[in-house]
Amino acid sequence: MEPILTKYVREPNSFTLDFYLQHEGYDALKLALTKKPDEIIEMVKASGLRGRGGAGFPTGMKWQFVDKKSSPRYIACNADESEPGTFKDHLLMERNPHLLIEGCAIGCYAIGAKVAYIYIRGEFFHVQQILEKAIDEAYARGFLGKNIQGSGFDCDVYIHRGAGAYEAGEETALLESLEGKRAQPRNKPPFPAVVGLYDKPTAVNNVETLCNVPLIVAKGPAWYSALGPEKNGGPKLYCISGHVKRPGVYEASMHITLRELIEGHAGGVRDGHTLKAVIPGGSSVPILLPDQLDTQASFDGIQKAGSLLGSAAIVVLDETTCMVWLAENLLHFYRHESCGKCTPCREGTDWLHQILRRIERGEGQMKDLDLLQSVADNIAGKTLCAFGDAAATPVLTTLKHFRHEYEAHVNEGRCTLPATWRARQPVGTTH
Numbered sequence: 001m002e003p004i005l006t007k008y009v010r011e012p013n014s015f016t017l018d019f020y021l022q023h024e025g026y027d028a029l030k031l032a033l034t035k036k037p038d039e040i041i042e043m044v045k046a047s048g049l050r051g052r053g054g055a056g057f058p059t060g061m062k063w064q065f066v067d068k069k070s071s072p073r074y075i076a077c078n079a080d081e082s083e084p085g086t087f088k089d090h091l092l093m094e095r096n097p098h099l100l101i102e103g104c105a106i107g108c109y110a111i112g113a114k115v116a117y118i119y120i121r122g123e124f125f126h127v128q129q130i131l132e133k134a135i136d137e138a139y140a141r142g143f144l145g146k147n148i149q150g151s152g153f154d155c156d157v158y159i160h161r162g163a164g165a166y167e168a169g170e171e172t173a174l175l176e177s178l179e180g181k182r183a184q185p186r187n188k189p190p191f192p193a194v195v196g197l198y199d200k201p202t203a204v205n206n207v208e209t210l211c212n213v214p215l216i217v218a219k220g221p222a223w224y225s226a227l228g229p230e231k232n233g234g235p236k237l238y239c240i241s242g243h244v245k246r247p248g249v250y251e252a253s254m255h256i257t258l259r260e261l262i263e264g265h266a267g268g269v270r271d272g273h274t275l276k277a278v279i280p281g282g283s284s285v286p287i288l289l290p291d292q293l294d295t296q297a298s299f300d301g302i303q304k305a306g307s308l309l310g311s312a313a314i315v316v317l318d319e320t321t322c323m324v325w326l327a328e329n330l331l332h333f334y335r336h337e338s339c340g341k342c343t344p345c346r347e348g349t350d351w352l353h354q355i356l357r358r359i360e361r362g363e364g365q366m367k368d369l370d371l372l373q374s375v376a377d378n379i380a381g382k383t384l385c386a387f388g389d390a391a392a393t394p395v396l397t398t399l400k401h402f403r404h405e406y407e408a409h410v411n412e413g414r415c416t417l418p419a420t421w422r423a424r425q426p427v428g429t430t431h
Ligand SMILES: Cc1cc2nc3c(=O)[nH]c(=O)nc-3n(C[C@H](O)[C@H](O)[C@H](O)COP(=O)(O)O)c2cc1C
Pocket: 050, 051, 052, 053, 054, 055, 056, 057, 059, 078, 079, 080, 081, 082, 083, 166, 167, 168, 169, 170, 171, 172, 204, 205, 206, 207, 209, 210, 385, 386, 387, 390
């Protein structure tokens, strides 16, 4: 498939309004403003667009759920992009910011909102500057602000910079943070579509999701859905990282397989090494094994294979990767990022990290393996937000597929793999 979302990202001026306008930019917004808001929602529903932030929930349905009896309403664009291995939204905002602004404006029009907030990851400061410039350009040329293109529709877009917390990407934690509070999730229900930002109906949409909306409006839902397998339509951005020759963001139809992505686009595993495992959707999803490479890299395909497409962050691991170290490394991240609101996650992630750390150092006992399983089982499905499941997954999936590596650490008192390097957490970071 020819790239669509990333077609021009290598062009030097792709982020400017002039460049965007030369390539049919804002035509979709103009077209949308000639239609009724409900028609736009119907188009997005018919396109089958599924959210690109992680859960794959249908965007048209989410917009339909937004309570139209209450106002004001808001779009909150999730640009937190903090799932490990994920770097696609960064590329879109840096090289194609007007596509996101156009998606925000169409989204606002569709749900009857006049304001969109882009909640951007704190570390993306240079991206924020590019976005701010693009927003200024859009105001100056009448694509944002009052009476857009003479239509009577008003829309403002604001950027809100996060402070670098992974949990702030969870939609209700994001809303709390936007309101100036700690990024801790709310109980659901009520869902943001009914009680969201400032207790008003809000659609929380990922950057890549909103970037798909102008395509649907401009080219039609049938064109859009035909780009991919049934219920997995449109173009998809994949972030491939790890032990491959050409890591990067690759755009493809969801007809593509993991093999085509890894061996084709990313050039395969680095020379002299063999594939050991693939994490197909960011660090929070179960591992797939080399004999599953022919799995279709769609939401449904990956789910059928026993994992999740998540944020489409494909992390490729070769035979030098110690799976105990992998789990320890990820739990170091999760215990640090737990927001602390609920006990199984706050306490459990720390316990998991401590147990993993001693096994990885060769100081573990065989009974630690059952303890790990038990602590992880007592987190998964028992927490306020999906972070708990995410944090338990690296432990559960490595124990399931690579228990022998845990046992080897206990029996030998060391890692038995011929790894040439091993990233260590800084000394003194256990607590
Ligand atoms: C711990 C956690 C972190 C998340 N981080 C992000 C993120 O960085 N970006 C994102 O778009 N969605 C993230 N999500 C998913 C959001 O909660 C939400 O589902 C998404 O923004 C909805 O947008 P979509 O329907 O367009 O996918 C995260 C979820 C959890 C549980």
